[in-house]
Amino acid sequence: MDFDLTDSQRAMKDALRGFLLKECPIEYVRQCDEAERYPSELFAKLAAQGWLGLPIPEAYGGTGGSCTDLAVFLEELATHFEAAANIYYTTIVIAADALSHFGSEAQKRDLLPRLARGEIRFAFSLSEPNSGSDAASLRTRAVRRGDEWAIDGQKMFCSCAQVADYILLMARTNADAPKHDGISMILLDPKAPGVEIRRLKKLGLKPMDLNEIFLADVRVPVERVVGEVDRGWRNVLKTLDYERCCLSAVNVGAARSCLDKALAYTKEREQFGQKISQFQLTRAKLADMEMEIDAARLLLYRSAALVDRGIPNNKESAIANLYSSEAYVRAALNGMRLMGGWGYLMEFDMQRHYRDSKLAEIGGGTSEILRIVISREMLR
Ligand SMILES: Cc1cc2nc3c(=O)[nH]c(=O)nc-3n(C[C@H](O)[C@H](O)[C@H](O)COP(=O)(O)OP(=O)(O)OC[C@H]3O[C@@H](n4cnc5c(N)ncnc54)[C@H](O)[C@@H]3O)c2cc1C
Known part of the structure; x- marks a missing residue:
C-alpha cells in the first residue's frame, strides 16, 4: 500500500494549515475552551472557504473528498484545535455520510447543499x-x-x-x-x-x-x-467503520499537538544546569510519543485506503481507532509528566489535552468494545 499523500492532498493540507495559523490561533482555542462555547467564527470562516463541503458529494454542493482526504483534513484541524475537529465530525460528517448513502433524493437536495454552505448543523x-x-x-x-x-x-x-x-x-x-x-x-x-x-x-x-x-x-x-x-441499524453499521477512521485522524492530530508542545517545552526548560531535553529519560518519552504517533498515522491511512477502495475494514478501522486513542491518551499523559508542575496549571495547554484525550477511549466504541470487535474478526 502506498501511504504517500497525493499532490492535491499535500496542497490541501498546506492550505488548511495556513488558514488555521491565521484564523485559529491558540488564544482563540483557549477562549472557546474556557467559555465552553461553540467556535462559530471559525466554522463561518471554514464555510466561506468551502471546507465544510469536503465530505459531501459534488452533485449536492460539496467537493466530494475521499475518506483519505477527510483523514488528512481532520488530522490537521485536530492539530490546531481538537474540539473543532470533533465538532466538524459530529455536525457535518456523520450526516453527510448517512444522507449520501441512505437519504431520499428530496432529503439530499434539501439538506446536503445547505450543510456544505454551513447553513445547518446536525x-x-x-x-x-x-x-x-x-x-x-x-x-x-x-x-x-x-x-x-x-x-x-x-x-x-x-x-x-x-x-x-x-x-x-x-x-x-x-x-x-x-x-x-x-x-x-x-x-x-x-x-x-x-x-x-x-x-x-x-x-x-x-x-x-x-x-x-x-x-x-x-x-x-x-x-x-x-x-x-x-432498517436503521444498517445506517449505524455503515457509519461505524468510517467513524472509527475519522476519529483516528482526530486522535493522531491531537497527539501530534501534545508532542509538539512537549518538544518545545523540553528544549526550553533547564534543570541541573541543562535543558531537560538532554536527559535520556526525557528523550525516551519523546521517542515513544513519536513512534506511537507514527504507527497510529500508518494504521489510519491503511484504514482510510480500505474505506476508499470499498474493501471491508471492520478490523483495520477498529485497530486504528484503538491504537490511536490509546496513543493519544499516553501522549497527553507523557506531556503532563514532561512539564512537571507547570503542566498542571490551567495557563498551559497540556492540561486541555489531558482532559480532552479521555473521550478518545470512549467515542466510536470503548477500548473494551474495540478489542471485542478486533478479536471477533480474528476468530471468524
Ligand atoms: C463526551 C461524549 C460525547 C458523546 N457523544 C455521543 C453522541 O454524539 N451520540 C451518541 O449517540 N453517543 C455519544 N456518546 C456516548 C458514547 O458513545 C457512549 O458513552 C459509549 O458508547 C459507551 O457507553 P456507556 O457510556 O453507556 O458505557 P457502558 O456501555 O455502560 O460501559 C461501561 C463499561 O463497561 C464496559 N463494557 C460494556 N460492554 C462490555 C462487554 N461486552 N465486554 C467488556 N466490557 C464491556 C465498557 O467498555 C465500559 O468500560 C458520547 C459520550 C461522551 C462521554
Whole structure:
C-alpha cells in the first residue's frame, strides 16, 4: 500500500494549515475552551472557504473528498484545535455520510447543499441512559399515528444538540422485531414541541456541548425517516467503520499537538544546569510519543485506503481507532509528566489535552468494545 499523500492532498493540507495559523490561533482555542462555547467564527470562516463541503458529494454542493482526504483534513484541524475537529465530525460528517448513502433524493437536495454552505448543523443521537455499548437495545419509541411519528423516550450523551438544526435520532419503530431490527433513523427538529434538551457538564472538549434529550409525544412527519423504516441499524453499521477512521485522524492530530508542545517545552526548560531535553529519560518519552504517533498515522491511512477502495475494514478501522486513542491518551499523559508542575496549571495547554484525550477511549466504541470487535474478526 502506498501511504504517500497525493499532490492535491499535500496542497490541501498546506492550505488548511495556513488558514488555521491565521484564523485559529491558540488564544482563540483557549477562549472557546474556557467559555465552553461553540467556535462559530471559525466554522463561518471554514464555510466561506468551502471546507465544510469536503465530505459531501459534488452533485449536492460539496467537493466530494475521499475518506483519505477527510483523514488528512481532520488530522490537521485536530492539530490546531481538537474540539473543532470533533465538532466538524459530529455536525457535518456523520450526516453527510448517512444522507449520501441512505437519504431520499428530496432529503439530499434539501439538506446536503445547505450543510456544505454551513447553513445547518446536525447531531447524532443513538445512546440512551440504559443503552451505551449495547446501543441496539435502545428503548426510545416512535409509533406511527397517521402521517406522523409520535416519539417518546430519553436520549443520553448527544454531542452538539444545542447547536444543531437537525438531530439524527435512532428510535425503535417496531417493538416486536428482534433487537437489531425495528430501529429507524429519524430527522428530528430539536425545537419541535415535546423536545427538551439539557446540557451535561463534562471533563473536556468543552466547546462541544453534550446533552441529554427528553422526548414526550414529539410529532415528526413520516417522510423524515432516513433510509428504510425498521432498517436503521444498517445506517449505524455503515457509519461505524468510517467513524472509527475519522476519529483516528482526530486522535493522531491531537497527539501530534501534545508532542509538539512537549518538544518545545523540553528544549526550553533547564534543570541541573541543562535543558531537560538532554536527559535520556526525557528523550525516551519523546521517542515513544513519536513512534506511537507514527504507527497510529500508518494504521489510519491503511484504514482510510480500505474505506476508499470499498474493501471491508471492520478490523483495520477498529485497530486504528484503538491504537490511536490509546496513543493519544499516553501522549497527553507523557506531556503532563514532561512539564512537571507547570503542566498542571490551567495557563498551559497540556492540561486541555489531558482532559480532552479521555473521550478518545470512549467515542466510536470503548477500548473494551474495540478489542471485542478486533478479536471477533480474528476468530471468524
Ligand atoms: C463526551 C461524549 C460525547 C458523546 N457523544 C455521543 C453522541 O454524539 N451520540 C451518541 O449517540 N453517543 C455519544 N456518546 C456516548 C458514547 O458513545 C457512549 O458513552 C459509549 O458508547 C459507551 O457507553 P456507556 O457510556 O453507556 O458505557 P457502558 O456501555 O455502560 O460501559 C461501561 C463499561 O463497561 C464496559 N463494557 C460494556 N460492554 C462490555 C462487554 N461486552 N465486554 C467488556 N466490557 C464491556 C465498557 O467498555 C465500559 O468500560 C458520547 C459520550 C461522551 C462521554
